[in-house]
Amino acid sequence: MDPRLGAIDDRQLRVPSCLVFLSVVLLATMLSVSGSEAAPALPENLQFDIVREGAVVGHHQITFRQDGDKLVVRSDVKIKVKMLFFTVYRYKQTREEVWRNGKLIALASRADDDGTLYDIKGTAGPKGIIITSGKLSWVLPPDSVPASYWNKSMVMGKGPLVDAQSGRVMDVKPVRIGEEKVVAGGKQTVATHYRIVAQTPRDIWYDASGRWVKLRMSGEDGSVIEWVLK
DSSP, X not given: OOGGGOOOOGGGTOOOXXXXXXXXXXXXHHHHHHHHHHSOOOOOOEXXXXXXXXXXXXXEEEEEEEETTEEEEEEEEEEEEEETTEEEEEEEEEXXXXXXXXXXXXXXXXXXXXXXXXXXXXXXXXXXXXXXXXXXXXXXXXXXXXXXXXXXXXXXXXXXXXXXXXXXXXXXXXXXXXXXXXXXXXXXXXXEEEEEESSSOEEEEEETTSOEEEEEEEOTTSOEEEEEXX
16 A cells, blocks of 8 residues: 555445445335336226116126236126026126237137037137137137227227137227216216227227226117126
């Protein structure tokens, strides 16, 4: 050591404990922000009452979970329509979709439509999504979007719509109607109204965040059926 510099007291080399603590906090904050950017927040789980002519006839629940870099979406629908003391219609469906980076990579659906059974499975392949149902199989375009309502992409024309029950491409056209006030979650909210133009038209509403908040359709008997967000 150069004697002209003199001796350096050890206390001059010590980093104050408050600065060490602050550095740790800042590092933890940076890591937290980085992690949140890598893993976007999960969509909010959805629960709907299914209402026919003012009476609740079923329920629809959609849950979301993260599995590594994949988003797993599960949907459960149960409907039971009664006339007097008799059940005149039953419907039950369980469906799961797996998404990665905004692309559908797998799906599975089992449904009982008043005695008619449907069971499909799909996985992404080199040419598209390979669907199997019993002994049958077919390939959907790679940018296909299931018509499962929770995903606003189904009304944005980003890919062909696929019936979430049969696994077949639908001959439909989504049309934007405009902003309206609807009741969702027990309160009024502004939502954008879209119509799926098809043999059986369906009206869908999404709020400003893209969350599905309402659905309206007509039954085969002409009754009005609505999905009301709880």
